[in-house]
Amino acid sequence: MAENNSNLIHVYLDDEDEPIVSYRPPVRFELDTTQLEDGHHTLKVVATDATGHKGVRSIPFEVRNGPGIDVEGLQDNDMLEGKVPILLNAYGGAKEPFWEPSRAETPAPVPTWAWVLLLVVVAWSAFYIAQQWNVPDEYASSPTYSLFTGKGNNTQSAEQASSGSKANIGATLYRTSCASCHQGNGEGVPGAFPPLSDDSVVTAEDPTRHIEIILFGMQGKAIDGVEYSAAMPPFSQQLSDKEVAAIINHERTSWGNNAPTVTAEQVQKVRVKGNSD
Ligand code: HEC
Known part of the structure; x- marks a missing residue:
């Protein structure tokens, strides 16, 4: 008997008196947790040497083969009053052969902030697309477009109508x-950038001030009683007389404006004379 016990390893589970296995070391064995209840257990290993001394080692562990349990509405040591709605869900036991993920998703309504965020994003993208939408020139100057929008070039002067490319530039x-x-629609941004449609400078018979503003810029002037903190940058360095004239004529004949157009020579005169302001 003594010889039997020496150099043997006995493995006990929890408080059981009988070892679940006895081996001569070293040994590799398989612990079948599926035979155990879910929860806390202890594995106790007892080894005896030739002189009869015992070494003991206890290893606590936890088994979880059953489904995971999700509880909403109640946490450890919560203080409860009255009736408390509690949402329970269970998912994915280790023994389940087919794992259905949808059952792991505890049902909850989409939070309001997510809807608000979605709406904001959608509204912003719609706004952005509308802002970026530039009607192609060929289409913008076609009768179809002006028919639909009333914004086409049917207010263009004869001079420009005869040279379509000039209007396009x-x-x-x-x-x-x-x-x-x-x-793009000449409406500006209220309080930040003045509108150019139906604007007194843009529709003035005498285009001098109009040309000056494009060439030399403008700052700190109230327009129709509105102060604009931003500055209108000067364009005399970037744009030729011809280009300034083309832009001015575009302004003067778009968005319902119908003012006399200018020539590159007129722009050149103002450029030479400098800012009268
Ligand atoms: C950086 C923004 C900005 C850009 C780019 C810009 N402007 Fe302006 N523009 C302004 C601001 C701001 C004012 C008003 C300044 C003030 O009130 O002192 C203004 C004023 C004007 C005015 C005068 C309106 C009035 O009634 O006095 C005209 C005309 C004008 N801009 C045309 C143009 C043209 C044409 C271009 C392109 C070549 C252009 N702007 C580019 C910001 C801009």
Whole structure:
């Protein structure tokens, strides 16, 4: 018997008196947790040497083969009063052969902030697309477009109608140099950038002031009683007389404006004379 016990390892589970296995070391064995209840257990290993001394080692562990349990509405040591709604869910036991993820998702309504965020994003993208939407020149000057929008070129002067490309240069330059502030539709941005449609400078018979503003810029002047903190940058360095004339004529014949157009020579005279302001 003594010989039997020496150099043997006995493995006990929890408080059981009988070892679940006895081996001669070293040994590798398989603990089948599926036979155990979920919860806390202890594995106790007892080894005896030739002189009869015992070494004991206890290893606490936890088994979880059953489904995970999700509780909403109640936490450890919560203080409860009255009736408390509690949402329970269970998912994914280790013994389940087919794992259905949808059952792991505890049902909860989409939070309001997510809807608000979605709405904001959608509204912003719609606004952005509308802002960026530039009607192609060929289409913008076609009768179809003006028919639908009333914004086409049917107010253009005879001079421009005869040279369509000139109007296109003006529209293109306006789009690249001016529309970021005054907007493609010439409406500006209230309080930040003045509108150019139905504007007294843009529709004035005498274009001198109009030419000066494009060439030399403008700052700190109230327009129709509105102060604009931003400055209108000067364009005399970037744009030729011809280009300035094309832009001015685009402004003067777009968005319902119908004012006399200017020539590159007129622009050149103002450029030479300098800012009268
Ligand atoms: C950086 C923004 C910005 C850009 C780009 C810009 N402007 Fe302006 N523009 C302004 C601001 C701001 C004012 C008003 C300044 C003030 O009130 O002192 C203004 C004023 C004007 C005015 C005078 C309106 C009036 O009634 O006095 C005209 C005309 C004008 N801009 C045309 C243009 C044209 C044409 C271009 C392109 C070549 C252009 N702007 C580019 C910001 C801009």
